[in-house]
Amino acid sequence: MKILFENDDVLVVEKPFGMVVHPGAGVEMGDTVVGEALKKYPSLPISNGEDRPGVVHRLDKDTSGVLLLAKSEEALKFYIEAWKKHHVEKIYLAIVAGKLEPKTGTIEAPVSRSVKDRKKMTAKSGIGKMAVTHYEVVEYFSDLDFPATLVRIQIETGRTHQIRVHFSAIGFPVVCDDVYGNRHVNAFFAKEFGLKRQFLHAQSLEFPLMGSSGSSKKKQKVVSKIPSELQKVLDDLS
Secondary structure, X not given: XXXXXXXXXXXXXXXXXXXXXXXXXXXXXXXXXXXXXXXXXXXXXXXXXXXXXXXXXOOOOOXXXXXXXXXXXXXXXXHHHHHHOOOOEEEEEEEEEOOOOOOEEXXXXXXXXXXXXXXXXXXXXXXXXXXXXXXXXXXXXXXXXXXXXXXXXXXXXXXXXXXXHHHHHOOOOXXXXXXXXXXXXHHHHHHHHOOOOOOEEEEEEEEEOOOXXXXXXXXXXXXXXXXXXXXXXXXXXX
């Protein structure tokens, strides 16, 4: 797990694909992002739960990219509030199935737990917490058996599985998403491009820096390089 940025208040890391942020549902602390962080920073704040030391936000297990952890109780409170007030810009890169149109758009739909499968989320029930996802098409890949679209995504909210649920709900699921994706598209990308994970990467975070008084207008942007297995797919598609 690579450290991308660090100061007295925060630790920003590059979460690898396949790693859970914090323990739960049979996952031990040592197998998580916070478990790794605790080896170097054993005093991460626990006011939001002993199983979530320093956790301000989360990424899905199979999503890679930028993740911020707070290093003090003051920082934890500051950044949880910053997330709530939408003072953090969160940018993702994804490939979704199909030719996504229009080229820019916003998906606004509540996200809630599925009543049919409690491990899944849904945006079709009309209930739940409102979620907002903005997107911009970067490139179309039309000369394929299953056309696809590279998209840049900005989320205002951070609901569980938000991006994956939202794009699946409008008929353009993230490719190789085993939960919300299209199995035929997934099989195609696995066979033709060797893609064994969902193509979803948290590319950057831009967040306010704490000042000595606990607030600041200065911001820091941290960018995560696209993982090699995803970059290979992009190279093969070019």
